[in-house]
Amino acid sequence: MALVKRDKIIVEPFLAFGNEDEVFFKGRVIKAYTEKRPSSRNNWFSNIISAVKRYSGSSVSLAKVEITFQGKSFIVSTDEDGVFELQIGDSKPSTEINEYVTYQVLEPVTKKSSVVHMEVVRYSGNLGVISDIDDTIIISHSTDLGKKFWLSISKNAYTRRPLPGVSEFYKKITEDMEIPIFYVSSSDWSLYDMIRDFLKYRHIPNGPILLKDKHINLKNIWKSGGGDHSHKLKKIELLMEMYPEMQFYLIGDSGQHDPEIYAEVIKNYPGRIKDVFIRIVGKLDENRENELKNLAGFDHFHFISSSKEAIQIVENESIFN
Numbered sequence: 001m002a003l004v005k006r007d008k009i010i011v012e013p014f015l016a017f018g019n020e021d022e023v024f025f026k027g028r029v030i031k032a033y034t035e036k037r038p039s040s041r042n043n044w045f046s047n048i049i050s051a052v053k054r055y056s057g058s059s060v061s062l063a064k065v066e067i068t069f070q071g072k073s074f075i076v077s078t079d080e081d082g083v084f085e086l087q088i089g090d091s092k093p094s095t096e097i098n099e100y101v102t103y104q105v106l107e108p109v110t111k112k113s114s115v116v117h118m119e120v121v122r123y124s125g126n127l128g129v130i131s132d133i134d135d136t137i138i139i140s141h142s143t144d145l146g147k148k149f150w151l152s153i154s155k156n157a158y159t160r161r162p163l164p165g166v167s168e169f170y171k172k173i174t175e176d177m178e179i180p181i182f183y184v185s186s187s188d189w190s191l192y193d194m195i196r197d198f199l200k201y202r203h204i205p206n207g208p209i210l211l212k213d214k215h216i217n218l219k220n221i222w223k224s225g226g227g228d229h230s231h232k233l234k235k236i237e238l239l240m241e242m243y244p245e246m247q248f249y250l251i252g253d254s255g256q257h258d259p260e261i262y263a264e265v266i267k268n269y270p271g272r273i274k275d276v277f278i279r280i281v282g283k284l285d286e287n288r289e290n291e292l293k294n295l296a297g298f299d300h301f302h303f304i305s306s307s308k309e310a311i312q313i314v315e316n317e318s319i320f321n
Contacts, residue, residue: 008032009060009110011103013118014192015085017208019242020093023120026085027103028189029063029078059083064107069120070094075106083189083213093122121208123180126245127274129173129207130236132252133185133195135281137166137204157197163279165307167203172311173249174205181207184235186256188212210235233261240269247274254303255281259288263301275300275317277310 008031015026059082067074067086076084093099099120134140139161174181187195189211199206212231240248250265250273252258259278266273280303289303304310 008114009063009105009108010114011065011105011116012189012192013101013103013116014189015208015210016101016118016120018091018120018122020122020124021091022087022089022242023069023091023101023122024085024087024238024242025067025069025101025103026083027065027116028082029060029065029084029105030082031058031060060105060108063105066102066104066106068102068104070099079213081213123243124245125179126247127179127249128239128243128246129170129179129181129249129251130239131170131181131183131250132232132258133183133187133209135253135255136163136251136258136279137170138162138195138198157194158201160194160198162198162202162204163307165311169307169310169314170205171203173251173314177205181205182239183207183209184232184239185209186212186232210238232257233264236261236265237268240265240272247272249274250276251279252277253279253281254284254288259301273300275313276302277313278303279310280305 009029010032011027011029013027015024018024059078061078061080061082063078063082063084065076065078065084067076069088070091074086074088076086078084099122100117101120103116103118104114131137170181171177173179183195183199185195192209192211195209195211196206198204236250250262252262259276262273262276262278266276278301284303302310302313304313
């Protein structure tokens with residue numbers, strides 16, 4: 001019996017957010033597969049079967065998707081990985097309490113094509129948070145390929161473990177979710193629902209999740225979360241441009257390239273970064289730490305070993321501000 005039953009073409013909606021003037025939409029078109037909801041009771045074998053199904057899902061390239069928002073329709077095409085996106089300007093909030101966008105696959109034509117709705121969330125204010133995911137909020141062992149691969153296929157949203165104290169730290173830095181938070185990661189879109197469910201299950205503040213566009217399948221599943229991380233800079237730039245009135249906290253880890261990317265953001269957007277928190281993974285090279293601080297020319301570049309330490313920094317700054 002086949003592991004994957006592909007009998008329906010669907011839109012997986014990923015993003016629908018914006019500011020007071022423009023909105024950004026993103027999603028993927030795939031041939032659906034049958035899958036039960038994960039559970040904390042699932043064993044490693046069940047999770048591996050689920051991972052096989054997840055990465056066996058077939059993205060539909062060059063599909064046509066109709067995006068309907070505020071009574072206007074826009075037609076977009078998916079790329080080679082089945083991903084589409086659309087940014088619309090001159091879109092003031094409607095008078096409705098909640099705004100929704102509708103996605104529908106127009107091509108390829110299928111009897112079982114469905115319509116999907118997603119709430120549009122608009123953010124404003126003068127402060128926001130941008131955070132990495134792997135080894136920043138969720139234990140991933142990104143510097144150890146074998147451990148990372150095993151975790152990615154043998155665990156699910158309810159059995160993956162967060163870094164100690166992350167929920168408390170993120171609630172503190174977002175002022176109990178009053179400040180918007182955005183997640184930027186090198187994980188691929190196949191992990192979107194796992195990350196979303198993980199955040200909810202672990203009581204970590206929810207926010208838009210911006211992942212790596214390149215599709216991962218069964219042949220290259222071991223590459224998930226790896227490779228070139230320049231896309232993270234581009235996604236941070238999108239947020240900086242969309243919210244020009246905001247200063248941001250940046251949160252990441254030292255295991256990959258977060259410190260270098262954040263140093264680049266500080267240089268490119270002077271005065272826009274309030275603090276940087278880098279969680280130390282393994283042993284931090286002292287020369288690297290000094291070079292990064294000098295490169296950024298920024299006093300608020302904090303290398304932390306625990307969430308408790310980060311909370312103390314935030315609380316101390318609140319006292320003196």
